[in-house]
Amino acid sequence: MISVANASPAAFAHFVAAFRRGLNETGYVEGQNVAIEYRWAEGQFERLPGMAFDLVRRQVAVIAATGSPAVAHAAKAATTSIPIVFLSDDLDGLVASLNRPGGNATGVSLFPTVLGAKRLELLHELVPNSAVVGLLVDPGSPESTRQLSKVEAAARTIGQQIAVFNAGSEAEFDRVFVTLPEQRVGALLVVGSAFFTSQRDKIVALAAQYRIPTIYEWREFTTAGGLISYGTSLADAYRQAGVYAGRILKGEKPADLPVLQPTKFEFVINLKTAKALGLAIPDKLLAIADEVIE
16 A cells, blocks of 8 residues: 655655554554555645556555545546545545535545634634734645635625735745734735645744734644644544545545544644743633633
């Protein structure tokens, strides 16, 4: 079996471990009765088609297409026969329906697009007097741009002024954060992308340096020192993908395995970071938090 992801090994080691746990649940242990070869695109989307076709030429048993919806679509374009297990919020062209995927692909739907509006609401509750909320967007990420439109619509609904800042490379993060005070940005929403996830330590450090209250998509940002996060459990999604990969290795067909939809949502607050920022977390947010880091 081959696993391919549009990211880097170090940044996604936590998620790869979760994928392996899922495989273990079905009786597969790497190095004993299953081999996993890894392909890392390092955020370079143009490499994905070639990597996918290489996997097809190698006649692998399963392609685990993770890290970005672009990975799933590259795998789907490369083969109609080799089973694909994906993590994606863009299911167009991947499956016929959630319950009966048909074809050779199934996996886990992440729902990040519809949760962006909720993140903006939470951030607005935390920093209600912020004149402008900044949106950090990865312009090279399709899922990031899809989420952006939902957040913009939510901002209009609550009357929140926003400003969009693009960062498609690590070097651009510093440029963006320097300009935030000039634009009167009082809080920041990081619109999700696989690249941002791989750069979470850098983003969290800059948010602390410039004292910008920031909300993120995944709990991994908050455990790295970010202020708050709200989203599905990405680690659990990787575990579920590992379970599906194992079931397919045992003979089940992707066409018969419904696309899994997250049932676990995590709202995480880092009180240590809040204290460093001089922020008092409202009691009503603390009451609904799934985890409070002290």
